[in-house]
Amino acid sequence: MGSGKAVEFYIVQRAAAAGEDPVLALFLHEGEPLPAGGAAVDEACGGLLSRVIASGEFQGKARSTLLLHSAGKSGPRRVLLVGLGKRGALDVEGVRRAAGAAALAGQAAKAGEMSAVLPAPGGLRLEDLAAAFVEGSALALYRYLDHRTGEGAENPHPLVRVTLVAADPDARAALDRGVAFGRVLADAAVFARDVGNTPGNEGTPTFLAGKAREIASESGMKLTVLDRADMEREGMGGILGVARGTEEPPKFIVLEHNAGRADLPLYALVGKGVTFDSGGISLKPGADMHEMKFDKCGAVAVLATMRAVGRLKLPLRVAGICPATENLPSGKAYKPGDVVRTLGGRTVEILNTDAEGRMLLVDGITWAKRMQPRCIVDLATLTGACVVALGDAASGLFSTDDRLASSLESAGAAAGERLWRMPVYEEYTEQIKSDVADFKNTGGRNAGACTAAALLKAHAEGTPWAHLDIAGTAWGGKDRDYVRKGATGVGPRTLVRWLVAESAAPGK
Numbered sequence: 419m420g421s422g423k424a425v426e427f428y429i430v431q432r433a434a435a436a437g438e439d440p441v442l443a444l445f446l447h448e449g450e451p452l453p454a455g456g457a458a459v460d461e462a463c464g465g466l467l468s469r470v471i472a473s474g475e476f477q478g479k480a481r482s483t484l485l486l487h488s489a490g491k492s493g494p495r496r497v498l499l500v501g502l503g504k505r506g507a508l509d510v511e512g513v514r515r516a517a518g519a520a521a522l523a524g525q526a527a528k529a530g531e532m533s534a535v536l537p538a539p540g541g542l543r544l545e546d547l548a549a550a551f552v553e554g555s556a557l558a559l560y561r562y563l564d565h566r567t568g569e570g571a572e573n574p575h576p577l578v579r580v581t582l583v584a585a586d587p588d589a590r591a592a593l594d595r596g597v598a599f600g601r602v603l604a605d606a607a608v609f610a611r612d613v614g615n616t617p618g619n620e621g622t623p624t625f626l627a628g629k630a631r632e633i634a635s636e637s638g639m640k641l642t643v644l645d646r647a648d649m650e651r652e653g654m655g656g657i658l659g660v661a662r663g664t665e666e667p668p669k670f671i672v673l674e675h676n677a678g679r680a681d682l683p684l685y686a687l688v689g690k691g692v693t694f695d696s697g698g699i700s701l702k703p704g705a706d707m708h709e710m711k712f713d714k715c716g717a718v719a720v721l722a723t724m725r726a727v728g729r730l731k732l733p734l735r736v737a738g739i740c741p742a743t744e745n746l747p748s749g750k751a752y753k754p755g756d757v758v759r760t761l762g763g764r765t766v767e768i769l770n771t772d773a774e775g776r777m778l779l780v781d782g783i784t785w786a787k788r789m790q791p792r793c794i795v796d797l798a799t800l801t802g803a804c805v806v807a808l809g810d811a812a813s814g815l816f817s818t819d820d821r822l823a824s825s826l827e828s829a830g831a832a833a834g835e836r837l838w839r840m841p842v843y844e845e846y847t848e849q850i851k852s853d854v855a856d857f858k859n860t861g862g863r864n865a866g867a868c869t870a871a872a873l874l875k876a877h878a879e880g881t882p883w884a885h886l887d888i889a890g891t892a893w894g895g896k897d898r899d900y901v902r903k904g905a906t907g908v909g910p911r912t913l914v915r916w917l918v919a920e921s922a923a924p925g926k
Contacts, residue, residue, distance in 0.1 A: 424608070425521070425559055427552055427601065428581045429593050430533075435459045435493045437583070440529035441485070442494035443520045445537040446471075447505045448478035455535055455585060462493025470499070479503060481515055481899070483523040494533070498523055502537055510542060510550040511834040517554030518900030524577050525559060531579035536593075544589060546832075548582065548596025549603065553911070555580055556604035558900035562615040602726050603833075603914060607907035610715070610722040614893065614905025618694035618711040623669040623742035626691055626714065629721055630671045630740070637728025640677035644670035652761060654741075656777035659758040659768070661743040663698055663751025668743035671717075672785070673724045675736040684735040685917060686786035687724070690775040690798035691717030691742030698745045698771030699753050712905055713775070715892035716797040717742055719909030726914045732921045739786055741778040745771070757855045761785060762877060765855035773860040775800050776870050780877045793822050793882040796874060797909050798889075803866030804840075805890040812836035813891045813908065816871040819882035826884055829916035835908055837886065846872035 434442065434455035444456050444467075452460055452467060460467040466486055470476050476484045480503030487496050500520045502508055516537075524532035536547055563571055584593055613621065613629060627643045634641035649658055649670055661668035671691075676682055692713040696702060702710070717740035724738040752758065756768045758777070761784040766777065775798050786794045804814040813830075815837040817823035823839055830837040846868045849861035857876065861869030871885050891908045894901065 425556055425577055426579050427597050428579065429590065429597060430581050430583055431585070431587055431590060432583060433458060433585050434535045434583050435462045437494070437533065438492065439494040439533040441496045441498050441524050441527050441532040442583070443498040443500055443524065443532060443534035445500045445502050445516060445535070446476070446478040447502045447508070450478065450505065453535070453538060459493060459497060462490040463488040463497060464490055467497060467499070477501070480512065481519040483519055485523060485527055496527060496529070498527070498532070505540070508537070508540065510546050510832060513537065513547055513550040514554035514834055515899045517551040518558030521555035521558045521577060521580070525575065528575040530575070530577065531581070532577060533581045533583050535583050544592040545596035545599070548593045549600035551582070552597055552600025553604045553607075554900045557607055557902070557907070560608055560611060560902050562611065562904055565617070602729055603911045606722040606726040606910035606914060609725055610718050610907035610910050611902070611905045613718045613721065614712055614715045614907065616711070618744070621711060621714065622666050622693050623691065623744070624667060626693065626717060626721065626740060626742050627669045627671050630673050633721060633725045633728060634673060637675065637725070639724065639728060640674040642672040653759065653763070654761045654781045655758040656760040656766070656781040657741045657743055659752040659756065660692070660698070660745050660774040660777050663746040663748040664744040666744045670781070671740040671742060673721070673738040675724060675727050675732070676734065679735055682733065682735045684737060684789060684791040685920065686737045686739065686789060686791035686794045687720045687913065688739045688779060688782040688786055688794060688796040689717035689720030690714070690778055690796070690800065691740045692775055692778065693742060693744055695745045695772070695774065696747060698751050698774060699747050700771040701747060702772060709893065712893040713799050714742065715799050715888060715905060715908070719797050719888070719913070722907070722910040723913040726910060727917060730914070730918070732917055734917060734921050736917065737786065737789055737791065739782045741782045743778065745774045760877070764857065764877070766857045766859050766873070767852040767855040769858050770860045773870070776859060776873050779874055783874060783877045783883070787878065787881055791881065793819065793884070794878055795826070795884045795886065795913070797886045799892045800887045801867045801870050801889055804887040807867060808838055808890055810890045810894055812838040814867055814887035815839045815884060816842050816868070816875070816887070817884035818842060818875060818878070819884070822882050822884050825919060826912070826916055829919065830912045832915050833911040835891070835912045837912070840868060840871070842868070842871060842875055847876060
């Protein structure tokens with residue numbers, strides 16, 4: 419799906435200069451000599467690498483690349499120099515970005531395969547280095563090609579094999595762990611990109627439920643899918659209000675990993691799944707409305723995370739909850755001034771039908787609370803206000819629990835997906851109080867991201883909760899390092915890292 423044939427990763431134990439690799443990537447810090455093993459490669463190339471470095475033609479600046487053709491009788495046929503930037507600035511995200519640059523340059527070389535020598539770990543763990551390399555390489559090579567035809571339907575010169583070369587036999591176990599984990603993370607992000615990029619006429623709530631069914635079948639998870647009649651019996655006025663305007667059947671999707679293990683702590687994930695958002699009666703402007711196929715990316719991130727959790731067989735109970743519907747105008751659509759009664763029995767006055775995602779999440783969070791989880795984390799392309807505040811450089815993080823917020827921030831930093839904590843002051847809750855109902859679905863222009871979070875906070879009350887507003891990070895209009903235009907796949911790599919850390923925490 420989407421990206422075509424996925425790149426495969428292998429590990430081989432030998433000296434860097436001992437193989438006749440079509441392309442061998444070497445990573446260099448700015449202003450420093452060739453790394454370990456590089457001298458032998460340079461000798462095999464007749465001193466070409468050292469001459470290029472001495473001349474200043476390649477300086478090792480971050481993510482710079484230079485492909486050199488070797489004239490040696492042995493060793494690699496071509497050598498790809500890849501810059502890491504200043505040594506003190508290198509972290510796993512720097513490795514991830516450098517790996518992405520290397521993979522793109524290797525693919526441009528049309529060799530079909532590439533070998534690479536990882537940079538020296540320095541203060542980093544080797545397995546983290548290997549995982550970052552796999553993530554950066556695989557995600558940089560991603561392309562969504564499902565709806566292209568003819569010559570554009572596939573990459574004519576794909577990079578299909580990447581081999582990590584390690585001379586130290588003691589490094590093998592760490593490399594194996596890192597490559598395996600990196601594959602799971604990259605695959606989760608690719609899944610999220612593929613499903614996120616699926617156009618609205620295909621990527622319907624029924625389509626999302628089908629993806630959940632595939633995940634449940636693969637990992638043996640419990641799956642519950644509620645249809646419109648089920649939701650009416652449950653009293654899910656939030657999602658049903660939004661769904662009134664569309665003929666496309668809404669779905670309320672619940673995936674449960676380790677569902678029967680009452681001895682394990684439960685973590686609940688809730689994702690907004692608006693598969694196309696026109697704004698409803700409060701119609702959006704026509705410009706860029708086509709991007710509203712990406713309004714399902716919160717639910718997509720939850721599905722991708724659950725897929726990875728199943729593959730890792732994490733010793734936790736994890737519930738992935740995805741309320742999904744379109745938001746369209748029609749003679750039956752909910753209107754400004756309407757009052758809806760949500761799953762928890764509370765009422766919400768609708769001031770703007772384009773503030774619909776929070777209505778889905780209110781029902782999703784309430785369902786999650788009934789499961790008595792240790793905590794609830796929701797993800798949503800929720801507010802343009804968060805985009806104004808943070809742009810595409812970070813997702814907004816709102817939380818009532820400092821430990822939960824801190825652990826998510828740490829996981830996001832490790833994934834290269836920044837989270838910036840935003841306030842949840844009581845003033846924002848006051849701002850959404852209604853004269854005719856318990857709440858309004860919008861507090862107006864001021865503090866728009868914070869008042870949206872306040873409505874969610876009110877329904878999560880009593881359970882540690884965090885909300886990730888990914889409106890600015892879920893999709894983009896240009897390629898940037900290993901992040902490709904379209905759906906970015908944001909969220910799963912952070913959530914998986916967080917859940918892995920939780921599973922290893924004492925007294926989990």
